[in-house]
Amino acid sequence: MPRNPRNQIYPAYEDLPAAGRGGLLVRLWRIRTELLLLAGLALFILTLLGATQEGRWAPFILLTSAVSVPAATRIGRNWMAAHFWCVVARHRLQRVCLETTMHTRSGRIPLVLWITPTATGEKALILTRAGICAEEFEAYSEEIAAACWARSANVFRHRRRAQFVIVEIVRRDEVPGVSSPGLDRLYGRRAWISMRPDLEEPPDLRTEVTLPQVS
Numbered sequence: 327m328p329r330n331p332r333n334q335i336y337p338a339y340e341d342l343p344a345a346g347r348g349g350l351l352v353r354l355w356r357i358r359t360e361l362l363l364l365a366g367l368a369l370f371i372l373t374l375l376g377a378t379q380e381g382r383w384a385p386f387i388l389l390t391s392a393v394s395v396p397a398a399t400r401i402g403r404n405w406m407a408a409h410f411w412c413v414v415a416r417h418r419l420q421r422v423c424l425e426t427t428m429h430t431r432s433g434r435i436p437l438v439l440w441i442t443p444t445a446t447g448e449k450a451l452i453l454t455r456a457g458i459c460a461e462e463f464e465a466y467s468e469e470i471a472a473a474c475w476a477r478s479a480n481v482f483r484h485r486r487r488a489q490f491v492i493v494e495i496v497r498r499d500e501v502p503g504v505s506s507p508g509l510d511r512l513y514g515r516r517a518w519i520s521m522r523p524d525l526e527e528p529p530d531l532r533t534e535v536t537l538p539q540v541s
Contacts, residue, residue: 355437359413359416360413408443408448409443411443411447411448411497412441412442412443412448414474414475415441415448415450415474415476415495416438416441416450418470418474418475419438419452419473419474419493420438421473422466422469422470423435426466427462428458428462428463428466429455430455430456431457434455435455436452436453436454436455436458436491437453437455438450438451439451439452439453444494445500446494446496446497446499446500447476447477447494447495447496447497448495448497449492449493449494449495450495451490451491452490452491452492452493453490453491454489454490454491459488460481460482460483460488460521461521463481463491463493464481464522467479467480467481470493470495471495471496474495476496476497477496477498479493479494479495479496480520480521480522481493481494481520481521481522482494482518482519482520482521483519483521484517484518485516485519486517492518
């Protein structure tokens with residue numbers, strides 16, 4: 327039976343396996359960005375408090391300028407917005423895996439190894455679990471797009487290592503002259519196979535078709 331969002335991969339007489347919470351290291355890996363931000367914020371606050379208590383205002387001015395100046399520029403705001411959507415997309419991808427059949431019988435979901443902004447949205451590099459493949463991500467591409475509040479989602483599989491999958495989340499049209507800063511430059515396009523090959527345009531039915539003559 328071909329995989330698609332309406333055909334479950336498990337037999338009808340079996341209950342779908344419940345998604346598990348995963349181990350401690352896995353849960354920490356899923357929220358690694360938030361943990362790093364909290365650690366950086368705590369270090370920032372402690373440094374400011376220590377500097378002000380000792381009467382040294384130079385570190386206070388330098389640190390506040392380092393945070394406020396990028397936020398006041400368009401490039402800085404765009405950078406922060408792009409990485410904010412990367413964090414959102416990673417959590418939404420994990421939620422799709424939990425809410426669908428894209429988890430193993432033991433409840434493990436694929437690992438989002440890395441996610442980066444692109445000219446049209448985000449790209450996520452995913453390591454699949456045993457029993458999950460790129461075809462299943464393609465089957466749930468519409469669910470992924472809806473969960474990530476995006477326009478569409480494209481899925482690519484590595485040519486030689488099928489356990490690696492790229493999910494491209496498309497939010498907007500590509501702006502001419504803007505290069506993608508993400509996975510395209512690191513891995514290249516030749517190493518990946520699209521799970522949705524372009525279909526040939528159907529013939530124009532208004533064109534006269536010459537049929538072979540039967541004698």
